[in-house]
Amino acid sequence: MSQGVAIVTGAGRGVGRATAERLARGGYQVVAGVRDIDRAHDEYGDQPGITLATLDVTRDADIRSAVAVATGLAGGGAIDVLVNNAGHAMMAAQENGDLQVARAMFETNLWGAAAMVQAVVPAMREARRGTVVTVSSIGARLTNPLIGFYHGSKYALASFSEALANEVGHFGVRVVMIEPGMIDTDFPSATVPSGGVTDPDSPYAPLVQDLRAGFAAWRARDDASTAQSCAEVIWDAIASDAPPMRIVVGDDARELDRALHEAPDDYAFQARAREFLGIDWPPVPPAPPD
Secondary structure, three states: OOOEEEEEOOOOOHHHHHHHHHHHHOOEEEEEEEOOHHHHHHHHOOOOOEEEEEOOOOOHHHHHHHHHHHHHHOOOOOOOEEEEOOOOEEEOOOOOOOHHHHHHHHHHHHHHHHHHHHHHHHHHHHHOOOEEEEEOOHHHOOOOOOOHHHHHHHHHHHHHHHHHHHHHHHHOOEEEEEEEOOEOOOHHHHEEEOOOOOOOOOOOHHHHHHHHHHHHHHHOOOOOEOHHHHHHHHHHHHHOOOOOOEEEEOHHHHHHHHHHHHOOOHHHHHHHHHHHHOOOOOOOOOOOOO
16 A cells, blocks of 8 residues: 655665665555666666655755656645655864865755755645655754764754644644654765865864774774665655654764763763863863972
């Protein structure tokens, strides 16, 4: 029995692909939006319930075309589920990160999600049903050094999603934010360095080294989530009669979330976050000895 029609952005890899496949196994007709359609055809193969569509969320023509495919599968009516998953990261110091690179990242992470909402939600509102899933990150609640531009995009996306939930919940449309910790995928390969941050002569070179080692150790932890486990959380949220607005995914993310709420102030939490990642980068020079 068909559960309805879903459209998933960023479905070429990782959580997006796992979610598209999970929804299809659960009975949805899924439009999996990918940027490299030829590669996707090779990797997906012929899976029942999945229709691949070229979808770069920064391109209006791609959005119109992919949404038209999904609307056609829905018989011309509302799409049942939108999963906003497309995104990438940027590593740079705030003082010299390339703002054009940052703007391009925001175009995908924030404005691309907003464009998908504007293309899909009006029909959901008129039908008085539907679910919008925002795949975000525990990074929408905390900020690591040299990843500030990325965190900024996730904070903005969380604010956008929260406002959307307050607006369209009145019409029966649900909005759910998924906030995982570390996911064992190839997402790091989609992280763009900028501003010479990886140059050995950069003043931030020691911090880059610690940060990379910290993220690698985090990824190797037993409690790191997988794309498939995150897809299961998304499936459960969609299937739930009353999902919470925010769902923190993974023991690591819950640990950081608890630390955030238990810390007496932001400085104390930042110290805990540095300890979590093994970063030796104190915010001020140590006091001289007496």
